[in-house]
Ligand SMILES: Nc1nc2c(ncn2[C@@H]2O[C@H](COP(=O)(O)OP(=O)(O)OP(=O)(O)O)[C@@H](O)[C@H]2O)c(=O)[nH]1
């Protein structure tokens with residue numbers, strides 16, 4: 001007997017966002033018209049090694065979590081997003097983003113893969129299977145300056161294209177948004193040179209003036225660039241506290 005498909009996750013319902021009457025928000029996964037955005041988040045102690053030194057070592061995990069919470073908050077506030085589904089194996093992350101209104105897809109333990117791009121791509125494939133077919137996108141959790149309107153514009157570009165695609169990061173080499181369309185599965189090829197890898201895999205390149213979406217934070221310099229755009233509240237609070 002073939003394996004049963006994973007059931008779609010429940011959609012998020014947020015009174016504040018639904019109050020303005022936009023019609024595309026209820027539900028997620030199969031049949032839903034709003035986007036489901038997958039956000040993978042690694043165990044905090046292992047995450048963002050290139051960012052180490054931006055704050056004292058004992059605050060590094062707090063900084064990583066603050067950036068993730070700002071990324072999730074911006075996605076939740078995006079009018080085109082029905083559900084934010086965080087793929088993580090870390091209970092502290094699950095509790096934090098669950099309190100924000102994200103749904104959590106528990107990541108299967110894979111100790112040896114956790115530090116590799118294979119770990120990230122496997123986590124996203126697992127998340128995509130859990131949320132089911134539909135308008136599904138993936139985004140890293142290191143976009144602390146992300147503006148909901150820029151994410152909305154990129155998702156609308158993806159929807160209008162009607163085919164899978166990606167948005168490259170500020171450097172042009174990485175990927176900050178990977179999108180699928182109903183009837184196709186997400187094909188994550190994150191890791192060094194992922195923009196080219198996604199293009200080679202047949203994904204369309206989506207361009208637009210989306211500086212906060214493209215501003216992923218890998219290094220202390222990137223954090224400075226994100227600060228120049230305007231950090232989300234969690235990251236801003238932490239950076240102000242350590243100043
Ligand atoms: N769930 C999950 N998320 C991952 C995994 N690997 C990376 N991520 C997430 O994927 C996003 C992009 O990852 P990177 O920018 O490569 O982050 P990183 O591996 O923490 O950073 P470096 O250590 O500096 O390479 C971040 O949100 C990470 O938390 C993984 O194995 N599982």
Ligand SMILES: C=C(OP(=O)(O)O)C(=O)O
Pocket residue numbers: 117140169173174175176189190191192193194195216218
């Ligand atoms: C994993 C990626 O992120 P970064 O290169 O920023 O680590 C990617 O862009 O595919």
